[in-house]
Amino acid sequence: MKISVIGLGYVGMCQAVGLAKLGLDVIGVDISKERIAQINKKIPPIYEFGLKELLDELVPSKFSVTANIKKAISDSKIAFVCVGTPSKKEGSMSLVQLEGVCKDIGLALKKKKARFTVVVKSTVVPGTCRDVVIPLLEKYSGKKFPKEFGVAMNPEFLKEGTALDDFFNPDRIVIGSSDKESLKELEQVYSKFTCPVLKTNFKEAEMIKYASNAFLATKISFINEIGNICKKLDMNTNTVAKGIGLDKRIAPYFLRSGIGFGGSCFPKDVNALVYKATEMGYHPRLLRSVLDVNRDQPLKLLALLDKHGPLKGKKIGILGLTFKAGTDDIRESPSLSTIKELLMEEAQLYIYDPKAMDRVKKIFPHLNYLATAQDVIDNSDIVLILTEWSEFVKLNYGNKLVIDGKNVFNGQKPKNYEGICW
Ligand code: UDX
Numbered sequence: 001m002k003i004s005v006i007g008l009g010y011v012g013m014c015q016a017v018g019l020a021k022l023g024l025d026v027i028g029v030d031i032s033k034e035r036i037a038q039i040n041k042k043i044p045p046i047y048e049f050g051l052k053e054l055l056d057e058l059v060p061s062k063f064s065v066t067a068n069i070k071k072a073i074s075d076s077k078i079a080f081v082c083v084g085t086p087s088k089k090e091g092s093m094s095l096v097q098l099e100g101v102c103k104d105i106g107l108a109l110k111k112k113k114a115r116f117t118v119v120v121k122s123t124v125v126p127g128t129c130r131d132v133v134i135p136l137l138e139k140y141s142g143k144k145f146p147k148e149f150g151v152a153m154n155p156e157f158l159k160e161g162t163a164l165d166d167f168f169n170p171d172r173i174v175i176g177s178s179d180k181e182s183l184k185e186l187e188q189v190y191s192k193f194t195c196p197v198l199k200t201n202f203k204e205a206e207m208i209k210y211a212s213n214a215f216l217a218t219k220i221s222f223i224n225e226i227g228n229i230c231k232k233l234d235m236n237t238n239t240v241a242k243g244i245g246l247d248k249r250i251a252p253y254f255l256r257s258g259i260g261f262g263g264s265c266f267p268k269d270v271n272a273l274v275y276k277a278t279e280m281g282y283h284p285r286l287l288r289s290v291l292d293v294n295r296d297q298p299l300k301l302l303a304l305l306d307k308h309g310p311l312k313g314k315k316i317g318i319l320g321l322t323f324k325a326g327t328d329d330i331r332e333s334p335s336l337s338t339i340k341e342l343l344m345e346e347a348q349l350y351i352y353d354p355k356a357m358d359r360v361k362k363i364f365p366h367l368n369y370l371a372t373a374q375d376v377i378d379n380s381d382i383v384l385i386l387t388e389w390s391e392f393v394k395l396n397y398g399n400k401l402v403i404d405g406k407n408v409f410n411g412q413k414p415k416n417y418e419g420i421c422w
Pocket of ligand 1: 129255
């Protein structure tokens, strides 16, 4: 069965190589010619563990790429739509890319004789498949859902850094549709997986994605709030997190306190859910608080810094720029908001990250980017740890004050050390 995957960002790349590895023939589609050229040369356009090896193995025999969406639709039976739905300024979600793709698919379907199924993987607020995707496909194809083409919602739950492992070992697969044929086809695509497959309607599948991310974000803001209290009471939140995580009803996952969540999903998705709920006349107080706690969490680290005198002219080392380890993604990274605050205070910054310096240089071109983490320590008065890269554990911090926002030290800590919630 030939499958197209439209949008080769983090989600699309993992979906495409994952399906190709399962034995399906995959055509990847992206508007970026540069990205296509990279993939053709087997160079991963993003950093993701294991991706390079899979590109080496699968390009071009099982995974080919093109910028021609119409040709890809004409040559395949199912399309997974994985384009971005970024936040607009007010917090709602932008559908510009999704709408463009629906138009292109619709126009391609006009000429296609065989039945085709469009699977939405992009994160979209409840109601989008029914109110936006299907009407656009019908408008541009001149065909009718579900008689002449299928649509399904199949949310992704991949974590950057372990996304390929998550793809091959999912906790569950959720498929939402009112069309039996689309449900059957997707069951076939995922037939090699042994995890539970939950079939729902469109809106429920859309909401499961938001509710999952909102719940995980809530867990993090919860433990950060407990952590802020623990810090005031001079105790270690991590021991408290361990103690509560042993309760099966709570579970030990997503209870790591620190400088808060970032990335492409949690901040955007919780904001979009708050926006949608408010639009419907419901004011989600808990979810707003989750965002409030998260916004303030990096400031706790700055408050610890403030205790050590004025920041103007102080040499501050920044270790870590990505929103978490194992990725080169800097979207909504607490490290970037911390850098902004420190620049406003006129601190002198020395910066290192193993994966994301080139990306950050485009935002802050005039800072001191150093070749190694040790160089940063050697040049700074105080060192801030903002990403949990394992290489930060083994460095020689000497007597430098280290303020840790990510709890990177399991064993021996630097001599002069302070943790944000511990
Ligand atoms: C998340 C979801 O986990 C995934 O299911 C969804 O598909 C996309 O969004 P991702 O953003 O890649 O994945 O990373 P994740 O590991 O969930 O971490 C998100 C943020 O929360 C990071 O900034 C991380 O450092 C932070 N986090 C995570 C904590 O602060 N504490 C924790 O205990 C766990």
